[in-house]
Amino acid sequence: MHPLKHYWVAEALERDLGDPLNPDSMMSFKQVVDLDEKEEFPHDIVNWLYNWNLHHHYIPAECGGEFTNFEEFVAFVRVLSRRDLTAGIAFTTMFWSFLVWMAGTDEQKRRLASFMKDQHGAMCLSYSEKAHGSDLLGGDVTATQVPGGYLLNGEKWPINRATISGVTFVLARTDDAGGARSLSLFMVEKSKLDEKTYTHLPKILTHGIRGSDMSGIRFEDAFVAEDARLGAEGAGLELALKGFQITRALCAAFSQGAADTALRTTLKFAMKRKLYGKTVFDMPQPRRVLTDAFLDVLIGDCATIGAARGFSVAPEQFSVWSAVVKYFVTVKLEAMVTDVSAVLGARFYMREEFEFGIFQKTLRDVAIISMFDGSTVVNLHALLLQMRQLAKYRARNKERNPEVLNARLETSFGLDKPLPPFDGRKLELVSRGADDVLQGLPLALTQLASLKADKSLTPEVLHQVTTFTEMIQAELDSLDAHVTASSFEYGHDQSPESFEMAKQYCTLHTAAACVHMWLYNRHHLGDFFAKGEWLALSLRRLMLTFRREKDLPPRLDDAAIAQELIRLYSEDRMFSIVPFQLAPAQPETASEPSQTLQLQAK
Amino acid sequence: MTQATATTEIFAIEAIQTWMVNQIATQLSIPAANIKVSEPLTRYGLDSIDSVTIVGDLEDWLGEDLPSTLLWDYPTIAKAASYLVEEIGVSPAAEAA
Numbered sequence: 001m002h003p004l005k006h007y008w009v010a011e012a013l014e015r016d017l018g019d020p021l022n023p024d025s026m027m028s029f030k031q032v033v034d035l036d037e038k039e040e041f042p043h044d045i046v047n048w049l050y051n052w053n054l055h056h057h058y059i060p061a062e063c064g065g066e067f068t069n070f071e072e073f074v075a076f077v078r079v080l081s082r083r084d085l086t087a088g089i090a091f092t093t094m095f096w097s098f099l100v101w102m103a104g105t106d107e108q109k110r111r112l113a114s115f116m117k118d119q120h121g122a123m124c125l126s127y128s129e130k131a132h133g134s135d136l137l138g139g140d141v142t143a144t145q146v147p148g149g150y151l152l153n154g155e156k157w158p159i160n161r162a163t164i165s166g167v168t169f170v171l172a173r174t175d176d177a178g179g180a181r182s183l184s185l186f187m188v189e190k191s192k193l194d195e196k197t198y199t200h201l202p203k204i205l206t207h208g209i210r211g212s213d214m215s216g217i218r219f220e221d222a223f224v225a226e227d228a229r230l231g232a233e234g235a236g237l238e239l240a241l242k243g244f245q246i247t248r249a250l251c252a253a254f255s256q257g258a259a260d261t262a263l264r265t266t267l268k269f270a271m272k273r274k275l276y277g278k279t280v281f282d283m284p285q286p287r288r289v290l291t292d293a294f295l296d297v298l299i300g301d302c303a304t305i306g307a308a309r310g311f312s313v314a315p316e317q318f319s320v321w322s323a324v325v326k327y328f329v330t331v332k333l334e335a336m337v338t339d340v341s342a343v344l345g346a347r348f349y350m351r352e353e354f355e356f357g358i359f360q361k362t363l364r365d366v367a368i369i370s371m372f373d374g375s376t377v378v379n380l381h382a383l384l385l386q387m388r389q390l391a392k393y394r395a396r397n398k399e400r401n402p403e404v405l406n407a408r409l410e411t412s413f414g415l416d417k418p419l420p421p422f423d424g425r426k427l428e429l430v431s432r433g434a435d436d437v438l439q440g441l442p443l444a445l446t447q448l449a450s451l452k453a454d455k456s457l458t459p460e461v462l463h464q465v466t467t468f469t470e471m472i473q474a475e476l477d478s479l480d481a482h483v484t485a486s487s488f489e490y491g492h493d494q495s496p497e498s499f500e501m502a503k504q505y506c507t508l509h510t511a512a513a514c515v516h517m518w519l520y521n522r523h524h525l526g527d528f529f530a531k532g533e534w535l536a537l538s539l540r541r542l543m544l545t546f547r548r549e550k551d552l553p554p555r556l557d558d559a560a561i562a563q564e565l566i567r568l569y570s571e572d573r574m575f576s577i578v579p580f581q582l583a584p585a586q587p588e589t590a591s592e593p594s595q596t597l598q599l600q601a602k
Numbered sequence: 603m604t605q606a607t608a609t610t611e612i613f614a615i616e617a618i619q620t621w622m623v624n625q626i627a628t629q630l631s632i633p634a635a636n637i638k639v640s641e642p643l644t645r646y647g648l649d650s651i652d653s654v655t656i657v658g659d660l661e662d663w664l665g666e667d668l669p670s671t672l673l674w675d676y677p678t679i680a681k682a683a684s685y686l687v688e689e690i691g692v693s694p695a696a697e698a699a
């Protein structure tokens with residue numbers, strides 16, 4: 001078993017699902033590609049997952065479930081997503097239940113937990129409207145007060161699982177005067193509605209996740225009782241924005257699962273495919289693409305896992321952390337999948353050839369993650385509105401309370417440290433300028449300075465990591481100065497330049513997360529992790545956003561990275577800073593000799 | 603309430619109103635005279651998240667933690683200033699000086 005117990009559920013799920021290349025496995029590539037071709041909802045898979053009791057891990061212990069923390073959650077969502085984003089997302093719409101765990105009454109929590117556990121029920125999120133998209137306050141769906149409850153009217157579209165779900169969370173206008181308090185949030189249990197008062201809208205055909213139940217729902221004088229409302233009347237926008245802080249960060253787990261399959265499939269191809277008397281992997285250029293892709297996965301890991309744990313430590317900062325992760329990790333991994341498609345060559349475009357055509361499906365599916373649940377611009381916008389505060393806070397709090405900050409960072413990033421329970425009521429609309437990850441840079445530099453005497457480290461690696469960390473700090477200082485000096489617009493009139501500044505902020509936050517991840521885990525995540533070459537190379541990759549190649553320290557030899565990539569591949573482990581055990585791959589057939597061993601022997 | 607406390611409160615409310623008017627006028631590059639304390643802030647093109655960030659600036663100025671949804675619940679400058687002084691007991695005298 002894995003020494004870190006947050007990975008036990010993921011490992012057990014892997015073991016029981018089995019090798020995705022074996023067509024007989026549940027969620028095999030063959031099964032999910034077939035379903036995708038037929039655009040069919042993955043009912044069998046979803047039922048299997050319920051029977052496995054995975055849904056218990058979406059329900060907190062105090063509500064009768066087994067949810068522990070988001071690090072565990074991210075790990076098992078990766079397991080689902082590496083096989084099939086359609087089913088992974090369809091099952092994980094259950095993460096909307098956190099709206100109730102966060103804001104519901106005891107009775108609402110009890111009802112929802114029972115619906116999930118006893119009826120194997122699922123839910124969907126009805127926020128979007130055809131005419132208003134991201135503009136939640138502009139919505140036309142109304143909830144009009146009547147004796148004992150409300151009448152819902154209007155249409156929500158496009159909604160994932162709008163039809164195949166028993167509960168839908170509906171954001172509706174309760175105050176015609178408009179404004180931030182004009183919306184309320186309702187937990188609508190379809191079983192309690194008069195059937196004549198609502199209709200499902202037809203399936204929407206999509207580019208990827210084709211088997212999804214993408215549809216919508218229309219209400220016509222649909223009566224919901226008073227006790228369907230979550231929180232106070234007028235609390236809808238506030239709850240919606242806080243709920244997004246949870247789900248947006250978790251979306252990164254979808255991308256990471258998909259990225260694993262894209263890289264694993266392409267790597268396998270590159271190791272088998274022989275041209276000009278050698279394998280594709282033996283050619284320096286394709287090998288570089290694959291090792292860089294592996295670095296992208298590790299970079300994403302540091303941000304995603306750090307945030308998953310940070311939920312339990314610094315929930316009041318998640319308006320910032322979550323926007324960073326949702327933007328940065330999903331966009332970078334989407335780009336990474338496109339990068340490796342160049343190595344897969346012609347097969348990247350084929351829907352059957354090579355591993356059942358899973359790459360082509362993954363490529364199509366992964367493109368939605370950066371868009372739904374708050375698109376890239378929406379996340380950057382949420383972040384850029386806070387950048388003045390963030391810069392001000394940093395200027396004021398330099399070097400203040402380093403012990404407290406260090407303890408918080410150690411709990412967020414030290415994977416062997418116990419986590420306090422997550423409390424959704426501590427989420428805040430804005431972080432009041434606080435962002436531990438970037439504020440912790442001076443601390444990280446002090447720790448790096450103290451490592452000079454550490455014999456286990458190569459001086460060049462430590463030197464590069466230190467140099468890059470100083471560079472992150474310098475770029476942050478210059479960004480802060482720029483933000484402070486630039487004119488600030490309210491509303492939706494922000495300049496394109498400010499969106500670029502928000503992107504830079506995300507890159508710097510992620511780079512700092514990589515440094516913290518290394519510093520707090522050097523002694524228990526294995527040799528490859530401890531040596532830190534991956535970190536120096538990753539930071540270099542991130543700093544290329546800011547500096548010219550020739551102004552950076554030279555690129556370290558990446559042989560160790562390629563070797564680790566092959567090791568994880570041949571031992572069937574997740575490409576990750578926590579390379580937990582995947583289901584063992586079936587032995588290769590005789591006609592396709594494995595070159596794994598030859599490569600390892602080199 | 604004594605005459606003296608009532609006067610102090612009026613000064614406090616005025617100080618907060620003046621600060622908010624100036625702050626918003628500067629940020630939006632419009633003359634302070636165009637901003638009416640009795641108008642909802644949304645009238646000046648400020649949306650819900652903007653008003654949360656204004657609360658951040660207000661916190662900095664007053665040196666106090668405030669509810670981030672202050673301007674959602676008290677959507678005009680006049681209402682927000684009265685709430686701060688009368689319900690929370692904020693006194694900006696020192697800062698405003």
Ligand SMILES: Cc1cc2nc3c(=O)[nH]c(=O)nc-3n(C[C@H](O)[C@H](O)[C@H](O)COP(=O)(O)OP(=O)(O)OC[C@H]3O[C@@H](n4cnc5c(N)ncnc54)[C@H](O)[C@@H]3O)c2cc1C
Nearest residue numbers: 125126127128133134135158159160368372373377378381
């Ligand atoms: C597969 C899929 C699943 C979905 N699932 C759900 C679901 O379960 N529940 C749900 O409620 N919705 C869901 N959606 C809807 C999705 O969240 C919406 O598409 C989203 O709200 C954006 O709406 P829109 O595409 O109409 O874009 P609009 O909001 O109309 O935006 C159009 C363009 O305007 C620009 N823009 C918008 N906002 C800003 C800003 N703040 N700053 C700068 N530029 C901006 C951007 O360029 C944007 O692309 C889903 C969508 C898809 C495709």
